[in-house]
Amino acid sequence: MEKKKIILDCDPGHDDAVAIMLAAKSEKLDLLGITVVAGNQTLEKTQVNARNVCQCLGLDVPVYAGCGQPMVREKMVAADIHGETGLDGPVFEPLTKPLEEKHAVQFIIDTLMGSDGDITMVTTGPMTNLAMAMRMEPRIVEKIEQIVLMGGAYTNGNVTPAAEFNIIADADAAYVCFTSGRPITMVGLDVTRKALCYPAVVDRMEKVGNKASKLFVDLMRHFCKSQKEVFGWEGGPLHDPITIAYLLDPSVLTVKPMHAEIDIRSTQSYGRTNCDYFGYQKLEPTADVAVDIDVEKFWDIIEDGLRKY
Ligand code: BDR
Ligand code: CA
Secondary structure: OOOEEEEEEEOOOHHHHHHHHHHHOOOOEEEEEEEEOOOOOOHHHHHHHHHHHHHHHOOOOOEEEOOOOOOOOOOOOOHHHHOOOOOOOOOOOOOOOOOOOOOHHHHHHHHHHOOOOOEEEEEOOOOHHHHHHHHHOHHHHHHEEEEEEEOOOOOOOOOOOOOOHHHHOOHHHHHHHHOOOOOEEEEOHHHHOOOEEOHHHHHHHHOOOOHHHHHHHHHHHHHHHHHHHHHOOOOEEOOOHHHHHHHHOHHHEEEEEEOEEEOOOOOOOOOOEEEOOOOOOOOOOOEEEEEEEOHHHHHHHHHHHHHOO
16 A cells, blocks of 8 residues: 655644654655644754654654744744643653754755655644745645644634634744645644543553553643643643544544635634634635544554554
């Protein structure tokens, strides 16, 4: 079976780290590179975190650092959830895995331009790197097979009532990507909030008993603690790996085509993904928006992913 080629653009981040884990060892995916952006923490920290995860798991995947700030607005981070390092919890060995010299945006451009239009862009952080690549080299747009992103919500946000973190952290970038005309699958809070990593899930994954499950457990113990402090939940939503799980088995999500627009103009609703769930506007759908998730199937995919290490 031919592997699906992907570039994972992320801001690790506890759930980004699990997305890396799931993507890197799958026999269905060819992870061409990990591109990193500022988001959950500063770029200096997120790129170190991506390399730490790869080193800890023995992954030979190149890591590229990209944009350290949004296209237009001021940078925001999510230290309340992910901690000072952006990946609080696990203790890593001294870091030896190098950072690639090429800028992530250049890597995205070069890789897409050299491709046959068969690469999926997966974004699990603010969409700055991808949007910048589209602006720097517009010919890449038609080379993107599809964009699968974790971000947005057609219900409530998690930074404001309207906006989800990855979108509000660089709404202009999301606007560029959502108006690119490429096929988009939006995996938003509407489904990720159903994939709550309860202590029972953490215990289940711990039983896998290898280095990946240890990292998963160390990550999730911190992540769940901060989710409880911030949102009052027993289990944290494991947002980002749902993008990868969907590529591995699309039946894990139910998606609905909708016209989806990023609000970059208003004050209260800035960064909202306005999704026309009921089709009121009679406009062409611009995204397949995830509306439901088979949670049991998702945890099975995570466990299978951990067992590959
Ligand atoms: C998203 O924001 C980040 O904190 C997580 O890594 C995830 O990508 C959820 O809103
Ligand atoms: Ca993320």
